[in-house]
Amino acid sequence: QTTDSTAKATPVVVQQPAPNAVQETPKKKAWYDRISLRGYAQVRYNRLLETNPNLKCDQCDKSLGDGGGLFLRRGRLIFSGDVSDRLYIYIQPDFASSASSNTLHFFQLRDAYFDVSLDKNKVYRFRVGQSKIPYGFENLQSSSNRLALDRNDALNSAIANERDLGIFFYWTPEAIQERFKLLTDAGLKGTGNYGVFGIGIYNGQTANKPEVNSTQHVVARLSYPLLVGGKQIIEPGIQAYTGKYVVTPDQVSSGVGIEEKYLKDGFDDQRLAASVVVYPQPFGFQAEYNVGRGPEFNLESNAIEVQNLHGGYAQAMYRKEVGSQVLIPFVKVQHYEGGKKHERDAPGYSVYETEIGVEWLVHKSVELTADYSIGDRTIRNAQNFDNRQYGNRLRLQAQFNF
């Protein structure tokens, strides 16, 4: 590219030196053309118009309710790039991770994956490392693109931090690669390229946790962004996973029982989800639903057992460009009925939540979101068989993209 444009500019052949070439690699691209750095950060305040400080949600945002203040919910640096014609890397630390409950802001991995493409056009790819599990549109969509401040409980309870260590295969025809790219570049809030078809195995204890039971989870997903009438894009998807999840002893309160077989091999952990997305041009719609089985605290036996779960969400949004700014009002309703395997004693949950909000792209790199949230959450665990909390609050977020 560099060479071409120079050549056009003048009839004399200019031997353009590779600018700033690193000395030890005279023939390959400079490091900063192979690896780039970008990122984003989200600073929040959730306490306005709060009617119930006991309405909390650890999976969502640890600064919700009593004790919460200004909070760095996410901070990400993304080192990524095509380091060779066949290898693409993506290494994303989060700099808002806790090393313990009262020491914040350590750097911990979110993604460290390595895409090896089998062909030059990257239609067939293997992905190795810690990455998002292809289960659910909202799970795969970057938090920097999501409208509502948190993911829905129903599908996000499948995989903490949406990620795990595994090996995946993705198939994406070239035309659809372009379309996936367009959906993020044009501000339509797509997932990026997780394949039209994806299949993989992963440890199953979720991100940044060691494997326990020596058996892998298996996941598969099919998703296709249909072009309808020359402009509208509709993306239906279906996905499922199965495996055995171990609730480790440090996550079980004394007195809570677990059958011998579950202790060693883990609990059945299986889900099936359907997704549909109508991208906002200008009106958009998005819905997902999943059913499955997994570990959940049983009030009657005072034990963790395999139980059914189900739930999902629906969201409508409208994208409005105002000069260089963009406004996207949205409304989202969600429901979940089932266990949360990642939390102590795998408590049972009944979640109903409605959110009405607006995302405002103030400037290309500064985004403000206001989200009025009306929630009703019941948690059932050994400490409290029926801890129901409901209330409303206004949540604010400033997001910085760089």
Added chain:
Amino acid sequence: QTTDSTAKATPVVVQQPAPNAVQETPKKKAWYDRISLRGYAQVRYNRLLETNPNLKCDQCDKSLGDGGGLFLRRGRLIFSGDVSDRLYIYIQPDFASSASSNTLHFFQLRDAYFDVSLDKNKVYRFRVGQSKIPYGFENLQSSSNRLALDRNDALNSAIANERDLGIFFYWTPEAIQERFKLLTDAGLKGTGNYGVFGIGIYNGQTANKPEVNSTQHVVARLSYPLLVGGKQIIEPGIQAYTGKYVVTPDQVSSGVGIEEKYLKDGFDDQRLAASVVVYPQPFGFQAEYNVGRGPEFNLESNAIEVQNLHGGYAQAMYRKEVGSQVLIPFVKVQHYEGGKKHERDAPGYSVYETEIGVEWLVHKSVELTADYSIGDRTIRNAQNFDNRQYGNRLRLQAQFNF
């Protein structure tokens, strides 16, 4: 290199292509022109001519006294830049942070702030995120610029690691922006631009700690670098903050009492400080003093209570250029009388310390400091009502700037 070869190649006007432009952002600057990386590191040895190995200071340097050896006191990578015409980012991990008392060198955030300027000339700015609290000149001055190896106890006991999560507003007229920049670029050891006027709110539990009491601290600062006689620059400043600080249960020894109201809402935490700096051209002088109130262990009631505190320091220095090298001998005296809210049981302190040292800029990126320190420190807590330690030591530091 680049210059030579192009110049030789052709006399025709060459349209220089944007070198190495990242493909997905054809119109904006390449990532490495928006974000840059620099940093510094400090390696120390504090045990020479040591007369009392029990004279320690956790707030200062954990390798002081018994058991100390070579120590990586600070290691910083700074990712910063004007990522758009209105957004400046500054993300600074420290790579010498402990995750627990015996595991060192984790990456933890110091700064992650985002400056949104209201005008093109950056006179009016909002700063969002974790950043230094505008309280005290020495607190704001980078450790890479400070002469003495540690900050003074009196003002630094206000905010551990000098930082917290908050929202700040800074006002800096353009001419003073230039002056602040000159004061750091010319090796005069200024603070950088924290505004002529700054005001903000922040959580109040200090850097990398979760908020506890749902109320914010408020801080304000006024500081002006006066140009005197065409060359000398004198910077007087005044600053104050107020809020409620919670001594969390994990920081209180069993048997030590805390009144109910303090437990929940926190202790009064209020300070007022005055600063004056005469920048070293060649002779310099610097002094700060603060008074206030905050949590402190009370010997008589065996409880943590709100008590008065006061203290400050004065420093004289002389800047001498010797060829490309710079030598800055200095002398610093300090005193503090009050509690340290960040330490277990908020112990009371009486601190007297004198330091005589010299900073030697050996080469543009290598700096050596020798600091002979004469200290007298008394700590009063539940374990020891009058733990007085005094002694002398020679401290050495090698600093690497990159």
Added chain:
Amino acid sequence: QTTDSTAKATPVVVQQPAPNAVQETPKKKAWYDRISLRGYAQVRYNRLLETNPNLKCDQCDKSLGDGGGLFLRRGRLIFSGDVSDRLYIYIQPDFASSASSNTLHFFQLRDAYFDVSLDKNKVYRFRVGQSKIPYGFENLQSSSNRLALDRNDALNSAIANERDLGIFFYWTPEAIQERFKLLTDAGLKGTGNYGVFGIGIYNGQTANKPEVNSTQHVVARLSYPLLVGGKQIIEPGIQAYTGKYVVTPDQVSSGVGIEEKYLKDGFDDQRLAASVVVYPQPFGFQAEYNVGRGPEFNLESNAIEVQNLHGGYAQAMYRKEVGSQVLIPFVKVQHYEGGKKHERDAPGYSVYETEIGVEWLVHKSVELTADYSIGDRTIRNAQNFDNRQYGNRLRLQAQFNF
């Protein structure tokens, strides 16, 4: 700024502006020409053809045996460069570090060293900071270059993570600098430049651990890559260290005794090693052996005492280029008899292991290794006086270089 000066300069000879020069440093090189970023990552699976899931080795790979799954063994980002004509920096976080037994993938330092050269040609260098201790060829060789998946127990038990905080002096004549460089650049798997002669002091508690006993270890090494017959390079080496190592209270089980003198000052920790490497052109050979003394659990006294240790390894390999790919089959045998000071109670070990494997450079940045390992390991500590485990397994690794 850059644009202006070019425009004014002349329509003819084009003054090539420093491309992308950072504005605040007009005269020095852009930051990305002073600092570069590269790295590598290793993803493993160790459970194929496993005959004994109780055959484990914490020092080697925590995912060996029962409970192990896919594992990110190492993930490294390397920020390095000649930041001035006399200062070279090397800062290497690992992003696969645990903050506790069940929270993985934190960023923790491996290297943070600063080379100050006394002469322009870098023949005489001081290295300050955390770096590899010059003890053992395989310890100094990057894991990205090693054929076998883990280092040998015998020499690697000397220094956990191969590193410590210290000050070192290295001497490398210019011709040998070139040769060391060639040995890594040409894929011959050298160590890089740790000097023909190196000497240094370091804390002695090993990487990322605080110093305890106020005394430093001393190390020295002599190593020379001899050019034999115009092509073959043979590198013999000799190295030794001495110091006092403290087994800290948190590393001692209750009931296990330690004599008073050892508790305070530490145990004798002394080793001497010989190395020889014949670089693979195409046939290669490599062997090291060390003897020494160090802390080891004594079954009879139920106490940790100073005991003798010895052991080493030998490896043969053959380097075969097949088009742009490289295949290196290898066989390695190792033996160790002695204590492991870094583990709880400094258990005694008897290790016999044979590995037969092949490294396959599939593409310039993707490397696969298969390693069939036949092991026999006995651990003697307070919990089990004779925990002998033997068995075989096939281990796989994918390494990504960027």
